[in-house]
Amino acid sequence: MLRIAVPNKGSLSGPAADMLHEAGYQQRRESKELRIVDPVNDVEFFYLRPRDIAIYVASGRLDIGITGRDLLIDSGANAEEILPLGFARSTFRYATKPGTIDGPADLNGKTVATSYEGIVAKHLADSGIDASVVHLDGAVETAIQLGVAQVIADVVETGTSLRNAGLEVVGEPIMTSEAVVIRRTGTDGEEPKVQQFLRRLQGVLVARTYVMMDYDCRVEQLEKAVALTPGLESPTISPLHNEGWVAVRAMVPAKDAQGIMDDLYDIGARAILTTAIHACRL
Numbered sequence: 229m230l231r232i233a234v235p236n237k238g239s240l241s242g243p244a245a246d247m248l249h250e251a252g253y254q255q256r257r258e259s260k261e262l263r264i265v266d267p268v269n270d271v272e273f274f275y276l277r278p279r280d281i282a283i284y285v286a287s288g289r290l291d292i293g294i295t296g297r298d299l300l301i302d303s304g305a306n307a308e309e310i311l312p313l314g315f316a317r318s319t320f321r322y323a324t325k326p327g328t329i330d331g332p333a334d335l336n337g338k339t340v341a342t343s344y345e346g347i348v349a350k351h352l353a354d355s356g357i358d359a360s361v362v363h364l365d366g367a368v369e370t371a372i373q374l375g376v377a378q379v380i381a382d383v384v385e386t387g388t389s390l391r392n393a394g395l396e397v398v399g400e401p402i403m404t405s406e407a408v409v410i411r412r413t414g415t416d417g418e419e420p421k422v423q424q425f426l427r428r429l430q431g432v433l434v435a436r437t438y439v440m441m442d443y444d445c446r447v448e449q450l451e452k453a454v455a456l457t458p459g460l461e462s463p464t465i466s467p468l469h470n471e472g473w474v475a476v477r478a479m480v481p482a483k484d485a486q487g488i489m490d491d492l493y494d495i496g497a498r499a500i501l502t503t504a505i506h507a508c509r510l
């Protein structure tokens with residue numbers, strides 16, 4: 229049975245469960261459940277603290293896990309990313325009170341508060357900066373106001389938390405993060421159950437980012453139309469009862485769909501429809 233670690237709390241937890249549900253896996257009904265078995269798919273899910281997931285997976289007791297790239301790197305655990313999942317996107321950055329610091333070099337001699345000591349200590353060492361790090365569990369923005377540190381290093385998504393605390397970012401992001409699937413470093417990548425799990429999640433990612441587009445066009449316009457909708461492999465072309473017309477079907481990126489419909493209309497295509505894709509195996 230495949231054993232999978234899933235975040236039990238925080239920003240990763242809801243979207244991870246939604247994605248697994250969309251991929252056809254049974255998920256827990258109640259947020260206190262720590263483990264469930266999905267007998268149909270022969271999978272056991274363990275609901276763990278996001279920060280602990282890389283450690284469990286690195287131990288080899290669990291086959292794969294869903295966590296944040298930043299948490300994986302911060303843990304220093306012997307685990308590697310095998311599939312980015314496109315949710316819980318964020319950057320990881322230094323921030324301070326405006327006017328305190330111009331760039332990362334000014335961090336010398338300062339104290340940095342963070343919940344991600346592993347990432348920060350490595351970044352400081354790699355950049356040759358001599359600063360001390362104080363570990364806090366969360367709400368690190370307050371550390372500056374209360375004088376525990378002059379600088380923080382934290383997750384930034386919209387920047388609202390920084391603005392509310394009267395802070396501004398310093399320098400470029402230390403890293404960008406999103407939810408990722410991880411496994412123990414160097415494990416057999418061909419394991420069929422793992423491959424099937426990854427294909428299912430990839431199917432969800434494709435279903436979320438593509439739509440199916442159907443339209444009719446004159447044979448003379450077909451090459452132009454196909455250039456606008458090349459599909460993933462190649463579009464399906466079917467004859468229509470009306471001589472000189474064909475029906476075309478192709479997957480297109482959802483974010484481009486409206487623009488492509490305009491362009492198709494302009495070259496004479498008609499009955500242009502888009503429909504959602506609910507599931508997919510490429």
Ligand SMILES: Nc1ncnc2c1ncn2[C@@H]1O[C@H](COP(=O)(O)OP(=O)(O)OP(=O)(O)O)[C@@H](O)[C@H]1O
Nearest residue numbers: 237238239240278296298299316317318383385405
């Ligand atoms: N506002 C956010 N937007 C996007 N991703 C976030 C945000 N806050 C945290 N994350 C991501 O969530 C993961 C951290 O999860 P964790 O549960 O430890 O903290 P959290 O989401 O801040 O929840 P909490 O603080 O309530 O425990 C990291 O991968 C981090 O990048």
Ligand SMILES: O=P(O)(O)OC[C@H]1O[C@H](OP(=O)(O)OP(=O)(O)O)[C@H](O)[C@@H]1O
Nearest residue numbers: 366367368383384385386387388389390
């Ligand atoms: O840029 P934003 O959109 O404001 O998001 C970033 C904030 O979200 C997280 O905080 P959370 O609310 O999880 O609290 P925490 O600091 O206790 O983890 C993170 O630690 C930042 O503070």
Ligand SMILES: [Mg+2]
Nearest residue numbers: 238239366367
């Ligand atoms: Mg948090």
